[in-house]
Amino acid sequence: MSELKIQTMEEFASASGISRPTVSKYFNDPGSVRASTRERIELALKKFDFRPNIFAVNQNRRNTKNIGIIVPYLADPFFAEMARMIERQCIDAGYWPILFSSHGQRQSEISALETLRSLKPAGALIAPLGRASDLEMIRKFAEDVPTVTFDSNQKIGEAFVGSNNFQSIGLIVEYLCRTGEDPCFFEIPPVNPNALRRRKAYIEAMERLGKTPEIIHAGEQTWDFEQMGLQEGKRLIAERKLPSNTVLCSNDRIAIGWLAAAYQMGLRVGHGPGCAMRIAGHDDHPWSRFTCPPLTTVSQDYSSIVETSVEKLFEIMNSGSKSGVLEETLFDGKLVLRESA
Amino acid sequence: MSELKIQTMEEFASASGISRPTVSKYFNDPGSVRASTRERIELALKKFDFRPNIFAVNQNRRNTKNIGIIVPYLADPFFAEMARMIERQCIDAGYWPILFSSHGQRQSEISALETLRSLKPAGALIAPLGRASDLEMIRKFAEDVPTVTFDSNQKIGEAFVGSNNFQSIGLIVEYLCRTGEDPCFFEIPPVNPNALRRRKAYIEAMERLGKTPEIIHAGEQTWDFEQMGLQEGKRLIAERKLPSNTVLCSNDRIAIGWLAAAYQMGLRVGHGPGCAMRIAGHDDHPWSRFTCPPLTTVSQDYSSIVETSVEKLFEIMNSGSKSGVLEETLFDGKLVLRESA
C-alpha cells in the first residue's frame, strides 16, 4: 500500500479536495455543510478513515463533547447496567461518555471528580457515594459543570432522578403484611440517603397499617453488602434475636446475603408450607432472579431513571441557565413476586 | 476571595515565581527538579490547586500517559473487579487508565478500539470478547500500540496473561471423581477460547483418570450465562437427560444458573447425605460465596493476573521493541471447596 497515512485534518482536507475550515465544520456538525460537500468528505473518509485529533479538538472547542459518569461501585451489576445504558444514550446523542467508579471509597470519588473536571466536560451524571462523599466538593463541581445526580439524592445539581422509595417500600410492606407475618426491617449502616429513606418509609408504612415497626441494624459501614447480610443474618438466627420471621432487607444485595445465611442455618425460605422464614429485598437486582429461592423484591425502573437523567442533563446543558432549584423526578417501583416471600 | 483563578501554566508559573519550562518539567516528573524548587511549586500548588490542561498536555507530549483497558462485559463482577485492580495499578504508576466495556457485543468492542486509538494511548490491556471479536482489528491495533491481552487468549499482542485452565480443570475433575460420581461437563456455546480450553482440559483429565468424558452443550451464544444455566438446567433435569448427577460447569456464572435450576426442580445440591446432585464451577466468582449452597469451584488468581498483566505492559512500553513473539503467562488455580460439590 503506497497510501501514505493521513494524519492531520490539513492533509485530509487536501486529499478530499475541500478546504480545512469546511472539513472542520463538517466534523462539528455534518448537517452544516452542503449535501454535495458532505458526500465528497464522506467518500474521502471511507478511503482514509481519518479521525480528528481528539486532544486538539477539545483544546480549542469552547465546550467539549465529554460527559462524565460517576457511579459509586461498578462491581455492583446494578450500577454497571445503569452505566451501560447511560453510555449508550450519550453516544447516540453524539457525546463522549467517560465512566468512573468510586469503588465505594471517598478518595476514589474525589479523584474521579478531579480528573473529570480536568476533562472540562459538557455535563456530568453522578450517583454520589452518599455518606462517604465529599459533598461540598460535588456541590462546587456542580456549580461549574451542568450536573444531574441520580440514585442517591444529595440535593446537589440542577436535577435528581431516582426511585420513589416511599411508594416502593410501601408496596412491599403492604404485600408482606397482607400475606403473612409482619416484616421486620434489616439494614446495615446506611451508606446513602436511599437506605435512610427506606427505613423511614418502612416505619410509615407499618404505622399506616397499624403495625409496630421493628428495625434491626447491624454491622459496619461497607459496600460489601452480601457479606454483611450473611454474617449478621447467621448471627441473628443463631442467637434467635429476630423479631419476625419475615425480613425485609433494605436492598437486594443484603437480601442475597440473608438467603445464604438462612440456607446455611438450615432454614427454608419462602411463603409455602414448610418454610421457616420469608426474605424480601428491594431493587430487582440482576442476580435476584437466580437466588434460591428466587427473590421477592420491588423493581427500580432502571431504564426510566437513565433516560430521564440523560434528558434532564441535555436540557440543562442546552439552556445553560442555573435555576438554582433542584428538580426531583422519582419513579415508582413495581412489586416483583417470586418465591422468597 | 480576590484570588483570581489560575487557568494556565503561564499564570501558575509567575504566581509561584518559577519559570514555565521548569514548572512543565515538574509536572512531567517531580523528581527532575531541585528539591527547593519542588517545594516552592508544591506550595503554590496548595494555594491555587492548578492542574495542567490535559488536552494541551496530550497534544504535545510524544507519548501520552493514557492506558486503555477493554473488558468484554463490565456487568460481570469478575471483570469489574479486574478492571478496578488494573486501574489502581496504572494510577499508582503515574498513568491514566481509561476503561471501556464491550458489553458482550462485537460493535461495542470495535467502537472501544476506535475511540481508544484516537486517544493515542501509551499502552492497552485488552480482554477480548473472543469469538465475537474482530480479531484482525485487534491485531492491527496491537501493531501500533503496546498491548497485553488477558483472560481470553487470542494470540494477539506481545504478551498474554491468564489462567492455566488445564491445571485448574484437572484439579476439580480429579476432586470430583475422587469424592463421588464422575462429573459431566456443561457448557454453553463458547464465547471465547477459555471455554474451549476448559472443555478440552476436562476431556483430558477424565481420560487420564480412565473415565469417560460426558459433555453437554446447549443454548445459544450469549453473555447471559446465569439465564442459560437456569434454563438448560431445568430442561435437562426435567427431561432426565443428565448423564451424571455431578455437573461441572465451565464457569461459575453458569453454575449459579444451575443451582437455581436444581432448586426450582426440587433437587437438593451438595455432597452430603440426602443430596440429589453436585454442582461445581470455575473462577471463584465474587458471588459464589453467597449461593445456596455455597459453590465449590476453582479460583482464578485475579491479583496475580492483574499484576503481571500490568508489569508486562510496562516492560513492553519501556522496551519499545516488538519482538513479534507472544509471551504467555499462566497462573494456576486453587481448589475452593464449599458445599455444592
Add this chain to the structure above:
DNA sequence: TAAAAAAGTTTACGCGCGTGAAGTTTTCTG
C-alpha cells in the same frame, strides 16, 4: 575557592484544530 556540573531562565517554535474576517463561488429566489 576555582572549575565543572546541574538546574534554572529566557526566548522561540510548533502541535492540530476551532474560528473569525474578508473575499469568491455556488445555489436559491422571484
Add this chain to the structure above:
DNA sequence: CAGAAAACTTCACGCGCGTAAACTTTTTTA
C-alpha cells in the same frame, strides 16, 4: 437572468503546553 443568500475558500490567529537552544545562576566536586 439578475440579485440575494448561502456556502465555500484563503488567510490568519490563538488555544495551552512540550521542548529545544542559548544563556545565566546555583550547587557540587576536587
